Amino acid sequence: GQNIDQPTEMTATEGAIVQINCTYQTSGFNGLFWYQQHAGEAPTFLSYNVLDGLEEKGRFSSFLSRSKGYSYLLLKELQMKDSASYLCAVRDRGNDYKLSFGAGTTVTVRA
């Protein structure tokens, strides 16, 4: 099984940077996903990491260190619309269909 930890809540100011950490323990790692979910809406895919390093997509970047069981999602130039829950999800080797989700980090962006 998986044990995935993320902070519950984070608050930041518009225009600032926020880093959401995710740590995991798995018997066989096979990829980590980040999703954004606005209240009452579906999760939307943000990024995928399977190898160590940084993946950049516009204002969002995601980093992975497999040896440390650690990932982070970096949100730059925060906008009010970035206020949402951010879910870290880990896939285990041996089952490509099963994602284990963290509890999610609620980010609130203040003016």
Add this chain to the structure above:
Amino acid sequence: DTEVTQTPKHLVMGMTNKKSLKCEQHMGHRAMYWYKQKAKKPPELMFVYSYEKLSINESVPSRFSPECPNSSLLNLHLHALQPEDSALYLCASSRAGTGGVNTQYFGPGTRLLVL
């Protein structure tokens, strides 16, 4: 196009009712999923269909019955539900098979209230 559609958006049903949730995708994905999500909790996997065959059933009560009539459609039949089954039900789809990224794309969900 990464769109997964779900109907209805909202559903209120009594404990003796029978209803169905529907999900559709036209991305050519051969894996489709049902998740249940309670407020302020992460999605919980219920079922996975791979190439139209049930691949995973996460010990879901039999009052939830999935069906995959073809590669684009996924249904969830509901019967004799309990109030605690009230939740957001999310459908997702992805490519199937091993070795790929197989990102799951979610539909907007059906918000279900059981009275």
